[in-house]
Amino acid sequence: MPGGVVITGTADTGRIEAPVTLKAYLMCAFAAFGGIFFGYDTGWMGGVLGMPYFIRQYTGLQYPAPGDATAKTDFHLTARDQSLTTSILSAGTFFGAIIAGDVADFIGRRMTIITGCFVFSVGCILETASTGLAVMVVGRLIAGAGVGFISAIIILYMSEIAPKKVRGALVAGYQFCITIGILLANCVVYSTQNRDDTGSYRIPIAVQFLWAIILSTGLFFLPESPRYFVKKGKLEKAAKALCSVRGQPMESEYIQDELAEIMANHEYEMQVIPQTSYIGGWTNCFKGNITKGSSNSRRTTVGILMQMMQQLTGINFIFYFGTVFFQSLGTISNPFLITLITSLVNTCSTPLSFWMIERFGRRSILIFGAMGMIVAQFIVGIVGVTAGAPQKNNASAVQAMIAFICINIFFFAVTWGPSAWVVVGEIFPIPIRSRGVGLSTASNWFWNCIIGVITPYLVGTAPGDANLGAKVFFLWGSLCCISCAFAYFLVPEMKGLSLEQVDRMLEETNPRNSAKWVPHSTFADEMGLTHKGVAMTDDGDIEKVQHPIVSEKSAV
Numbered sequence: 001m002p003g004g005v006v007i008t009g010t011a012d013t014g015r016i017e018a019p020v021t022l023k024a025y026l027m028c029a030f031a032a033f034g035g036i037f038f039g040y041d042t043g044w045m046g047g048v049l050g051m052p053y054f055i056r057q058y059t060g061l062q063y064p065a066p067g068d069a070t071a072k073t074d075f076h077l078t079a080r081d082q083s084l085t086t087s088i089l090s091a092g093t094f095f096g097a098i099i100a101g102d103v104a105d106f107i108g109r110r111m112t113i114i115t116g117c118f119v120f121s122v123g124c125i126l127e128t129a130s131t132g133l134a135v136m137v138v139g140r141l142i143a144g145a146g147v148g149f150i151s152a153i154i155i156l157y158m159s160e161i162a163p164k165k166v167r168g169a170l171v172a173g174y175q176f177c178i179t180i181g182i183l184l185a186n187c188v189v190y191s192t193q194n195r196d197d198t199g200s201y202r203i204p205i206a207v208q209f210l211w212a213i214i215l216s217t218g219l220f221f222l223p224e225s226p227r228y229f230v231k232k233g234k235l236e237k238a239a240k241a242l243c244s245v246r247g248q249p250m251e252s253e254y255i256q257d258e259l260a261e262i263m264a265n266h267e268y269e270m271q272v273i274p275q276t277s278y279i280g281g282w283t284n285c286f287k288g289n290i291t292k293g294s295s296n297s298r299r300t301t302v303g304i305l306m307q308m309m310q311q312l313t314g315i316n317f318i319f320y321f322g323t324v325f326f327q328s329l330g331t332i333s334n335p336f337l338i339t340l341i342t343s344l345v346n347t348c349s350t351p352l353s354f355w356m357i358e359r360f361g362r363r364s365i366l367i368f369g370a371m372g373m374i375v376a377q378f379i380v381g382i383v384g385v386t387a388g389a390p391q392k393n394n395a396s397a398v399q400a401m402i403a404f405i406c407i408n409i410f411f412f413a414v415t416w417g418p419s420a421w422v423v424v425g426e427i428f429p430i431p432i433r434s435r436g437v438g439l440s441t442a443s444n445w446f447w448n449c450i451i452g453v454i455t456p457y458l459v460g461t462a463p464g465d466a467n468l469g470a471k472v473f474f475l476w477g478s479l480c481c482i483s484c485a486f487a488y489f490l491v492p493e494m495k496g497l498s499l500e501q502v503d504r505m506l507e508e509t510n511p512r513n514s515a516k517w518v519p520h521s522t523f524a525d526e527m528g529l530t531h532k533g534v535a536m537t538d539d540g541d542i543e544k545v546q547h548p549i550v551s552e553k554s555a556v
Contacts, residue, residue, distance in 0.1 A: 010257040013501070013519040018246040018254035020163045025170070027245065028162050030218050032173035034113065034154035036211045037120065037147050039181025042319045043343065044204040045086055047189030047336060049077060050323040053200045058133060076324070079456035079465055081133060086320055087452030088137050089144040092123075093445035096148020101438025103149070109157040109225045109434075116149025117216035121209060128206045131198065143208075144445075150215070152441035156434055159425030160225040161245045164498045168357040171425050172350070172418030179347040179413065181211075182319055186343045190336050227499075230262050231430055238262070257524070264523035265500035266430045273431045285432050285439060293492065294506035296432055302490055303424045303440035309483040310420040311447035313373055314476025315412045317455055318342055318405060325459060328469065330390040331398045338402060345406045349413035361495040361515060362419045362426075363487060369415020370484035376408035377477035384470020401470065416483070420444075426494045429503050488512075 048054050052063060055077055064072040077085075096116070104112040123143025130136040154174060162170040188204045195203075223245055229238035239250060239259055248255050273284050273296065288295025317325075322342060326335035356365050380401050388397035428436035458466045458475075468475070492514035494502050505517045 010253075010260070010522060010524060013522055018163075018248050018252065018258060020165055021247040023247045024161070024163050024245060025166075027222055028158050028170040029173055030222065031154055031158050031161075032170070032177045033211070033215055033218070034150045035174040035177030036181035036184070037150050037208070037215075039178035039183075040185045040208055040211065041089060041143070041147065041181075042178075042316060043182035043185025044189055044208075045089075046320045046323050047186060047193065047339060048201045048204060049082055049085070049321075050327065050335065051189075051193055051200050053196055053198075057131065057198070057201075058136075073461075079460040079462060082321075082324070082456040083453045085133070085136060085140065086456075087449045089140040089147070090445045090449030090452055092141040092144020093148035093151065094144075094442045094449060096145035097152040097438050097442040097445055098148075099145075099438075100149040100152040100441075101435040104153050104156060104228075104434045104438075105231070108228055109153050109160070110219050110222060112153045113150055113157065114216045114219050116146045116153070117212040118146070119143075119149060120146025121212045122146075124205065124208050124212070128202050146212075148441070148445060151445075152438045153434075155421050155425045155441065156437045157225055159422075159437075159499065160227045160433075161223075163246075164496060164501075166358065167426070168362065168419075168422045168495060169354040171422045172353045172357050174421055175353070175413075175418035176347075176350045178417070179343070179350045183340075183343040183347045186336075186340045190340050193336055226259065227262055227266075227430055227433075230259075230266050235259075235263065260524040261498070261500050261522055262430075264527035265503060267527055268523055269429045269431050269503070273429065281432075282435060285435055293510055294503070296429075296436075299427050299429075299506070300432075300436055300439060303427055303436055304443040305486060306420050306423050306491070307440050307444035308447045309479075309486050310416050311444055311451060312476075312479040313370075313412055313416055313483060314377065314451075314473070314479065315409070315417070316448060316451055317472065317476065318409065319346075320452060321455055321459065326402075328390065328459070328461070329388070329398050329401070331393060331395040341402075342406060342409055345409045346413050346417075349410045350417060353414045353418045356414055357419060357422060358495060361493045362423050363491050363493040363511065363515065365415040366419050366423075366487035366491055367484055369411045369419075370480050370487060372411035372415075373408050373480045374477050374484065376404045376411060377473045377480065379404045380408065381470055381473035381477065384473065388470065390469070423491060423494070426497075426499060426502055427492075427506075430499075493517075 052075075055061060055075060056063060058081065059077060061075055064075045096119070100112055100116070103115065107115075120143050123139045123141070123146060126135055126139030127143060130139060155171065158171050158174065159167065185204060188207055192200045192203050194200075223241040224237070226238045226242040226245060229235070229241055239255060242255055242259055243250050243252075246255065246258070273287070284296055285300045286297045288297045290297045290301060292298060319342075322339045323335050326332050326338045332338055353365075383397055383401050383404070387394050388401050424437055424440040455472075458468050458472050461467050490511055492506060492511040494505070494514075497505060497519065500523055501519045504519070504521070504523075505514060509517045
């Protein structure tokens with residue numbers, strides 16, 4: 001840049017971001033591809049646990065003879081083995097998500113995701129090679145660490161580069177990719193379920209290598225997050241990255257205005273949240289009065305609880321243990337097909353959230369979705385303990401249960417599925433954003449792990465198991481009541497705001513009135529960047545430049 005470029009801000013709240021371009025859509029759409037990792041692993045494990053060859057390989061049991069009802073009932077993995085193989089990935093992901101926040105601040109968002117792809121591939125190799133429980137568990141633990149890197153930082157990366165007007169819809173694309181991953185896994189499992197060799201489970205596992213290759217290769221060609229460079233003080237690189245993300249030249253006033261707003265907000269937040277030691281950086285996530293909406297402790301609590309509530313809706317009970325549960329109902333001849341249908345409902349419903357999340361907002365659809373799931377899950381529970389009880393062998397009642405399970409999936413897919421990720425990506429300020437998103441994502445995987453551990457015992461039929469059967473839906477429905485209250489009292493509305501405007505909104509209003517809040521000033525104006533710009537010289541240094549006259553910028 002010969003002579004350097006002077007970055008100045010604007011006081012116009014409508015000019016802090018460039019118009020949305022096709023390039024921005026495509027970049028976020030590709031980044032959202034990381035959701036396939038999450039979804040595919042959820043899908044293949046649930047199906048593989050019910051495969052005859054996999055059960056024989058991992059338990060040593062022989063195939064039950066035709067007509068031997070007792071042997072057929074006993075032909076399954078123990079609750080302990082189901083619990084361990086399912087939950088161990090979530091344990092690895094929990095730690096991966098926490099570590100990812102620090103790694104993303106050190107090497108950048110993009111390289112952290114690429115590193116996650118490599119770690120995931122190592123775990124996938126072990127999973128594919130396994131013929132017994134020990135190697136499978138180690139492989140899933142390592143693969144989990146890689147998924148933790150990817151799932152946490154993809155949300156961070158997308159939230160930081162997506163235009164504010166469509167940020168909710170684009171980040172919701174991550175959830176859509178999760179559903180596509182689940183569907184693809186169920187399709188592969190459905191096609192290999194009857195193979196009488198290791199290919200029955202190795203093929204579904206090995207397909208995951210493709211996702212790692214596509215995502216890691218593509219990310220080499222995408223720009224780093226401009227907000228990461230601002231955090232690191234590399235303003236020239238931040239400007240170049242922003243130009244690439246927004247499809248504008250360096251001299252564009254849109255680039256100047258948005259970069260100045262990001263810089264001013266970071267400067268403001270650094271005054272409020274001083275950076276000290278490494279430990280101090282983590283404790284910053286929990287500083288402030290939790291009753292104050294803008295405090296770090298409140299934001300971190302909302303992020304952690306948001307992901308906890310998403311998991312406690314019980315949705316992964318269906319996708320992790322759906323095949324096993326459908327087998328227990330007694331009247332379903334092909335439980336793999338029913339699992340595939342539930343995945344189709346999930347995938348086909350999620351795109352509706354792209355419109356809903358920007359039309360009605362995050363907060364409103366969270367409340368609506370929780371209410372819909374409460375009704376659907378209690379109906380499943382009621383039918384399951386009356387007309388649909390296994391001993392009554394009532395096919396019509398079981399079909400009704402499946403129908404309302406699909407309705408429950410629909411409500412989740414258009415509300416809590418995408419919105420939980422959107423809220424987590426939006427609520428944190430720059431100084432703690434990577435760690436806050438990491439902690440929130442770790443919460444998702446922690447509760448995912450808990451559900452994976454306890455569910456086999458909740459619905460298991462062995463001595464000592466709870467044997468709840470369909471009654472488990474009373475548990476999920478009750479937890480959805482808590483989720484509804486959480487969304488009403490604690491989740492603010494962030495639709496249509498830049499990440500910097502979200503900070504100001506949280507300072508000035510409460511969750512119940514947040515939808516009425518309107519931006520009225522910019523951080524660039526308040527921090528003086530409309531009066532004095534920041535000059536970026538040829539060697540990358542920066543210096544303040546005083547402007548004797550301040551005038552409104554003309555439209556580009």
